[in-house]
Amino acid sequence: MASKQVRLTFDGDEVKRPLIYEMGHEFGIVTNIRMADVDKDTGWVVLEVIGETEEIVRCLDWVRSHGVRVDDATLGDVVEG
């Protein structure tokens, strides 16, 4: 089993969709919300995703395909000026 910490950033209609529920329902992974801040238009969730590595990758690709930005939870951009 592998574990990955990601930050999901929601924008627009995706804020209203139960994506984290769907991640757990559609893929063989466990989700664990560690921090979050969501308002009516935007929001972010820091999420621990636990499962087989291939399934985590497949799941996060699926999340991206729904217009949600997926970043490493602990870093912003590592490229600097």
Place this chain on the structure above:
Amino acid sequence: MSFAYALACRECGREYGLEPIFSCDFCFGPLEVAYDYDLIKDAMTLDSIESGPPTIWRYAPLLPVDSQYKVDIGTGYTPLIRADRLAKAVGIDTLWIKNDTVNPTWSFKDRVVSMAIGKAREFNFEAMACASTGNLANSIAAHSAAAGMDCFVFIPDDLESGKVVGSGVYDPTLVTINGSYDDVNRVCTELSYQRPWAFVNINVRPYYAEGSKTLAFETAEQLGWRAPDRVVAPMASGSLFTKIWKGFQELEKIGLIQNPKTKMSGAQAQGCSPIATAYEAGSMNFVPQKPDTIARSLAIGNPADGYYALKTMEETGGGAAMASDAEILEAIQLLAETEGIFAETAGGVTIACLKKLVEQGAINKNEETVAYITGAGLKTIEAVSSEIRTPIHIQPKVEEFDAALEAYN
């Protein structure tokens, strides 16, 4: 000596040892260096500072690096210049320019890299590394050369030539990456987990970021130990912006200034403005952007300290503004023509946003304001080369000069 005693999580407050780590195991929040201010109060006095070197190291007790590991190439104590002609042009009474273009590698990055390389030496890392759009690359290459350390620098393959040469001259392993901005981010993040290197803005980031506090320490000292009414500073990751405010707060904690009420205003380029956009929307949640701006040194689409920059604005009653590429170029010219300072594009962002904030009434004309110019214009001459007037070209005859001058004016 350093009086740092722990790394503390900025979210949950949990403390960790002074190790090369950057996030909290519990909540994944970023870690920040914590200091024993009671001890610093005794060790750091006006006399001790004023008798110290004319560099950032005059504030050593408030920095995380022990003196035995420091790499000093003469960074800091840059001029704070009274900018009356620019003040008049933008419509305020009192304006100061903190001119950080005169650092050893011509940008404020020397301040932060000084911290990162000192800690990397203490932690016995084999090499320094970074991913950069230029200024950071220049600085880390220079500091590594001075320390005799290996250095790996990753840059996009379409960087301005001044910034490529400005790193290459120090002979680091320079890697240009053919890919999108996101590709560069992804490759460098993966490398940071695989290689035994000090990636300056990853595994030694908590220490690295502390260097920006020296901008506040110097400003307060140069103003006669007080904080200004207003700061206007550029925002990329948001780290510099938040650390300037932390610097003023620390000087108050050790009794060197009283009750700083500085309003912190941040400047971003319109083509990469996640923090300013969130501020204008009244939200503490920024939405990451794909950068598209001439201000490459501020092109951070997913700023690690974006949330904390927004918190700093809220806490201080400050704010944010953004400038278009055309406004950035105009502002570079304005700063050069009024004060004789040639800034890179980030400086254009700062001055354009200062002007905008005054015009909007967000900055009152009687607020004593400090604007931070963080990098030199020779690094980004491509951006402005089409803006300058074509030189007069003559044959070597005085009469040709007279005729041409009349036409020129």
